[in-house]
Amino acid sequence: MITLSNIKKTYNKGAVQALNDISFSVEKGELFGLIGPDGAGKTSLFRILTTLLLPDAGQASVDGYDVIKDYRHIRNRVGYMPGRFSLYQDLTVEENLNFFATVFDTTIKENYDLIKDIYQQIEPFKDRRAGKLSGGMKQKLALSCALIHKPSVLFLDEPTTGVDVVSRKEFWAMLKKLKQEGITILVSTPYMDEANLCDRIALVQKGDILSIDKPAAIVSSFPGELYAVRAAGTHRLLQDVRNYQGTSTCFAFGDALHVTFKNAGSQPLLEYLHTKGHADATIEKIQPTIEDCFIHLLK
Amino acid sequence: MRQLITFIRKEFLHVFRDRKTLLMLFGLPIAQIVLFGFALSNEIKNSRIAITDYSKDAVTEQLISKIASSNYFDIQRTVQSATQLEAAFKKGDIRMAIIFPADFANDLVHTGKATIQVIADASDPNLATTITNYITRLVGDFNTQTALTAGRPLQILPEMQFLYNPELRGAPNFVPGVMALVLMLVCTMMTSVAIVKEKELGTMEILLVSPFKPIYIIISKLTPNLLISVVNLFIILMLSAVFLDLHVKGSILLLTFDSILFILTSLSIGLLLSINAKTQQAAMMGSMMGMMLPTMLLTGFLFPIENMPLPLQVLSNLVPSRWYFIIVKKVMLKGLGITAVWKETLILTGMCLFLFTISLRRFKIRL
Numbered sequence: 001m002i003t004l005s006n007i008k009k010t011y012n013k014g015a016v017q018a019l020n021d022i023s024f025s026v027e028k029g030e031l032f033g034l035i036g037p038d039g040a041g042k043t044s045l046f047r048i049l050t051t052l053l054l055p056d057a058g059q060a061s062v063d064g065y066d067v068i069k070d071y072r073h074i075r076n077r078v079g080y081m082p083g084r085f086s087l088y089q090d091l092t093v094e095e096n097l098n099f100f101a102t103v104f105d106t107t108i109k110e111n112y113d114l115i116k117d118i119y120q121q122i123e124p125f126k127d128r129r130a131g132k133l134s135g136g137m138k139q140k141l142a143l144s145c146a147l148i149h150k151p152s153v154l155f156l157d158e159p160t161t162g163v164d165v166v167s168r169k170e171f172w173a174m175l176k177k178l179k180q181e182g183i184t185i186l187v188s189t190p191y192m193d194e195a196n197l198c199d200r201i202a203l204v205q206k207g208d209i210l211s212i213d214k215p216a217a218i219v220s221s222f223p224g225e226l227y228a229v230r231a232a233g234t235h236r237l238l239q240d241v242r243n244y245q246g247t248s249t250c251f252a253f254g255d256a257l258h259v260t261f262k263n264a265g266s267q268p269l270l271e272y273l274h275t276k277g278h279a280d281a282t283i284e285k286i287q288p289t290i291e292d293c294f295i296h297l298l299k
Numbered sequence: 300m301r302q303l304i305t306f307i308r309k310e311f312l313h314v315f316r317d318r319k320t321l322l323m324l325f326g327l328p329i330a331q332i333v334l335f336g337f338a339l340s341n342e343i344k345n346s347r348i349a350i351t352d353y354s355k356d357a358v359t360e361q362l363i364s365k366i367a368s369s370n371y372f373d374i375q376r377t378v379q380s381a382t383q384l385e386a387a388f389k390k391g392d393i394r395m396a397i398i399f400p401a402d403f404a405n406d407l408v409h410t411g412k413a414t415i416q417v418i419a420d421a422s423d424p425n426l427a428t429t430i431t432n433y434i435t436r437l438v439g440d441f442n443t444q445t446a447l448t449a450g451r452p453l454q455i456l457p458e459m460q461f462l463y464n465p466e467l468r469g470a471p472n473f474v475p476g477v478m479a480l481v482l483m484l485v486c487t488m489m490t491s492v493a494i495v496k497e498k499e500l501g502t503m504e505i506l507l508v509s510p511f512k513p514i515y516i517i518i519s520k521l522t523p524n525l526l527i528s529v530v531n532l533f534i535i536l537m538l539s540a541v542f543l544d545l546h547v548k549g550s551i552l553l554l555t556f557d558s559i560l561f562i563l564t565s566l567s568i569g570l571l572l573s574i575n576a577k578t579q580q581a582a583m584m585g586s587m588m589g590m591m592l593p594t595m596l597l598t599g600f601l602f603p604i605e606n607m608p609l610p611l612q613v614l615s616n617l618v619p620s621r622w623y624f625i626i627v628k629k630v631m632l633k634g635l636g637i638t639a640v641w642k643e644t645l646i647l648t649g650m651c652l653f654l655f656t657i658s659l660r661r662f663k664i665r666l
Contacts, residue, residue: 050508052666071664072510080508086501090316091309102305103511145505 002026007058018044020207033198034188042188079151089131104149136167156187192291210297222288231281306519349378354403470543475627476600479620490569491582548634561623567654
């Protein structure tokens with residue numbers, strides 16, 4: 001459905017590397033996630049696939065059409081939701097939806113089924129200007145607008161950035177539903193916890209793909225064992241664990257430290273910490289998350 | 300077609316929902332007309348002058364009452380000595396002083412010759428020239444009148460006639476100028492801002508990734524601006540007819556046609572500006588700096604083009620408003636028809652087509 005081979009993109013005449021020889025493909029009906037921090041190259045990738053940018057090198061196709069030669073065909077059949085909220089703030093909810101339906105040569109009625117679940121939630125506010133909506137409602141409206149012409153591929157660039165937790169959950173539930181309709185979805189997010197909700201993910205960093213696989217497979221590929229260390233005074237704890245000779249890696253994750261060791265077994269650390277004055281230190285073995293894998297791959 | 304109509308309707312909604320811009324759009328022509336019509340006039344009205352009469356005879360009284368009867372001067376007769384005069388000039392209380400020496404009538408009767416001293420404040424040279432000219436004419440008139448009544452033979456009297464604007468009012472010159480300025484500014488600014496706004500919002504990304512053709516985007520952006528500008532044009536014409544008593548002498552149809560041509564040219568310039576501008580501010584500055592100055596300076600309504608150095612004269616040929624200004628003057632003031640303005644119309648048409656084609660070809664179908 002979507003294929004990329006050796007896509008390269010630089011900005012400022014080659015000074016900034018945005019995408020570095022990217023190749024992967026997305027199957028029809030797949031919910032594919034691009035996971036990576038800001039500046040990883042996610043938006044550049046989206047813009048190339050939606051025919052908004054030309055790659056410096058490499059080939060890419062969407063739904064069988066080349067992104068350079070057949071850009072008109074692609075523009076007819078994809079739905080795109082850019083990273084920034086991109087609807088008309090001074091038009092009402094209904095006017096926005098109507099406008100985008102017409103631009104794509106369809107009507108709200110025609111594809112109402114597809115957007116019903118999403119649109120129903122914002123329909124009570126249909127006479128409100130889009131600029132006056134809350135973040136979650138804006139996102140739902142933007143998704144409705146991107147879906148109104150029943151695209152075969154949906155590109156969502158950081159759709160949940162700046163949206164509250166509840167709305168984010170709802171949003172992902174909606175994506176699951178759309179997937180069942182047979183729509184291929186490429187979604188990017190900086191939130192690692194959303195990665196598990198995708199069929200497959202690509203971890204991207206500074207224009208490179210670090211790993212592509214099912215979330216579970218990426219997690220299980222984490223080498224060695226991971227431990228969570230907790231104690232009061234996390235900052236001093238971090239210093240002490242890092243200074244411990246058996247420590248391989250140590251990163252702060254919320255109130256805990258995620259630690260791997262050079263050799264199997266963890267007990268000596270606890271004793272070491274006790275001698276360092278961390279009387280309340282605890283340690284437990286945990287399952288690695290996508291974020292652990294990401295940090296591991298970054299090394 | 301349905302797509303295009305919806306898009307155009309959307310553009311109108313943007314315009315009508317943005318109260319501030321709307322106010323500026325229709326406030327600008329009104330403000331300009333009021334400003335140029337009433338405040339920034341280069342006509343001389345009520346110039347403060349001092350008259351010092353050392354002679355105090357019948358002839359000077361007659362001459363002074365003649366000067367006073369014109370509307371141009373606000374006469375002060377309290378200033379009497381040379382030091383007082385100097386102080387008044389320095390303070391800016393008076394613009395000119397007329398001094399009749401003692402024995403004025405005596406000299407006139409006995410030698411047939413008498414002098415009046417006229418002192419003008421030339422720190423504003425235009426004003427000084429204009430008011431001294433008025434005085435010279437008044438005195439000249441007075442001369443010939445007394446000469447005729449005295450029955451002296453063989454006088455050559457120049458009879459001057461000022462065509463198209465006999466009262467030498469400012470309005471006939473600046474109304475065409477204001478038309479050119481306002482239409483140019485409003486069109487370029489609105490168009491460039493309207494397109495850059497979509498880029499800034501990110502909506503341009505969605506529009507590009509849609510089956511909607513770029514030419515449709517351009518047409519829908521231009522249509523509301525075209526209509527608003529035509530409305531603006533009629534507002535200016537109406538204001539100048541009602542308040543400045545300046546009516547269109549020639550064909551309104553021809554004037555409207557040429558105005559639309561000029562509007563389209565300006566819209567194309569706005570389009571061109573928007574293609575390179577990244578932010579609304581840049582677009583706004585571009586249209587203000589890039590368009591306002593050349594329009595003001597090189598159109599010919601503030602400074603006559605014939606008096607400019609050659610390079611500027613050549614440059615002025617590239618300014619669309621220069622040609623439009625000529626057309627408006629010919630059609631509106633002189634009442635001439637298409638035979639008189641075909642050349643200018645043709646030049647505008649060429650500019651319009653050229654600019655529109657370029658902006659169309661340079662309109663980016665990608666980011």
